[in-house]
Amino acid sequence: MDGALISISGSHIAANSSRGTAPVLDPHGGVTHDDIRKAIEASRYLMLPPEKQIVDIIEQDFSLDGQSGIKDPLGMSGMNLEVGVQIITGSTSFINNLTKCILKLDIPIDGLLLGGLASGEAVLNSDEKQVGIVLLDIGAGTTDVAVFKDGYLLNSWVIPVGGAHIDNDIAVYFGTSRAEAERLKIEHGRAYMEGVDDSDPIEIDHVGGEDRTQVPKGMLSQVIQPRVSELLRIIRGDMENNLPPTVLPAGVVITCGTALLDGLPEMAEEILGFKARVASPKYNGPFSDKISNTFSSTAFGMLSWAAKHSVRAGYSAVPPSDSVIHNVINTITKFFKGFSK
Ligand SMILES: Nc1ncnc2c1ncn2[C@@H]1O[C@H](COP(=O)(O)OP(=O)(O)OP(=O)(O)O)[C@@H](O)[C@H]1O
Numbered sequence: 147m148d149g150a151l152i153s154i155s156g157s158h159i160a161a162n163s164s165r166g167t168a169p170v171l172d173p174h175g176g177v178t179h180d181d182i183r184k185a186i187e188a189s190r191y192l193m194l195p196p197e198k199q200i201v202d203i204i205e206q207d208f209s210l211d212g213q214s215g216i217k218d219p220l221g222m223s224g225m226n227l228e229v230g231v232q233i234i235t236g237s238t239s240f241i242n243n244l245t246k247c248i249l250k251l252d253i254p255i256d257g258l259l260l261g262g263l264a265s266g267e268a269v270l271n272s273d274e275k276q277v278g279i280v281l282l283d284i285g286a287g288t289t290d291v292a293v294f295k296d297g298y299l300l301n302s303w304v305i306p307v308g309g310a311h312i313d314n315d316i317a318v319y320f321g322t323s324r325a326e327a328e329r330l331k332i333e334h335g336r337a338y339m340e341g342v343d344d345s346d347p348i349e350i351d352h353v354g355g356e357d358r359t360q361v362p363k364g365m366l367s368q369v370i371q372p373r374v375s376e377l378l379r380i381i382r383g384d385m386e387n388n389l390p391p392t393v394l395p396a397g398v399v400i401t402c403g404t405a406l407l408d409g410l411p412e413m414a415e416e417i418l419g420f421k422a423r424v425a426s427p428k429y430n431g432p433f434s435d436k437i438s439n440t441f442s443s444t445a446f447g448m449l450s451w452a453a454k455h456s457v458r459a460g461y462s463a464v465p466p467s468d469s470v471i472h473n474v475i476n477t478i479t480k481f482f483k484g485f486s487k
Pocket residue numbers: 155261284285286287288289308309310328331332335402403404405406407408441
């Protein structure tokens with residue numbers, strides 16, 4: 147394998163705003179890739195405690211001689227280039243341990259990418275990013291939040307709560323295993339109870355016993371709802387703390403495994419106060435039946451980002467074409483087929 151792009155998440159992840167400037171070496175010839183790289187490089191001198199390190203630097207917008215809001219300054223004439231960035235930081239020991247494990251497998255690491263950003267890459271459209279959108283990547287152990295506005299990442303953070311916490315609540319309440327709790331959640335769980343007749347009985351397997359009991363479906367929802375409500379309230383509180391008061395997102399997009407929890411978008415609309423939709427990657431190429439589901443958002447977003455990055459090797463604003471993504475997927479498929487022979 148030539149290299150791997152690694153998705154990273156966890157509550158140790160934080161985003162910090164920074165700015166960098168660089169002189170344009172040939173003001174008449176226009177801004178070059180090198181000038182852009184130097185401005186981004188200059189933004190990384192952020193005071194960080196030793197236990198934190200930079201995971202990624204995500205550029206927002208550029209200014210040229212004070213003219214702000216420029217998306218792609220390449221070729222523009224000017225003297226002084228400035229870039230606004232979000233610097234994503236994470237725990238040094240977490241990153242060291244993660245990278246050590248991968249390097250032990252002799253896999254070179256091409257880069258680290260925040261899981262929530264990868265998922266956003268897969269499911270958000272450019273209009274949503276422009277108008278203002280909150281992306282929720284709700285997995286098993288964590289919820290990655292990424293807020294986009296004016297076409298770029300405004301802020302991002304990770305909450306250590308996900309679907310596994312719901313399983314745990316169910317397991318404790320009904321005295322059942324985590325696996326049975328997850329099955330109950332997936333087959334019968336519902337986050338939002340309004341207007342639903344939930345007196346139907348469901349069967350539960352108990353830990354260590356042969357007996358199965360029947361409980362009304364609504365009882366399961368009563369266990370699920372407080373955890374989901376708590377998560378959404380944490381998100382609402384974090385948004386109040388982490389976003390400028392002028393930013394009013396147009397909606398919330400929910401993806402990854404826990405996005406499939408019945409009633410979640412309704413509850414998100416009620417607690418966050420925006421329109422909510424559940425999203426999966428839009429893709430019509432090979433294996434589309436496997437890829438077009440909420441589970442694949444992070445992986446598909448990583449591929450799409452990697453494809454875009456190779457296209458962007460020179461900061462072209464060209465989005466990745468489906469054929470570039472097909473190529474990446476075909477290469478990976480061949481790799482795994484090679485293993486299974
Ligand atoms: N139909 C469903 N309804 C509710 N939850 C579901 C459903 N299908 C899967 N899940 C839950 O989705 C979660 C897994 O999602 P995902 O694969 O996105 O997580 P992950 O990426 O492994 O975790 P993390 O991002 O936290 O590291 C599990 O908690 C699983 O129980």
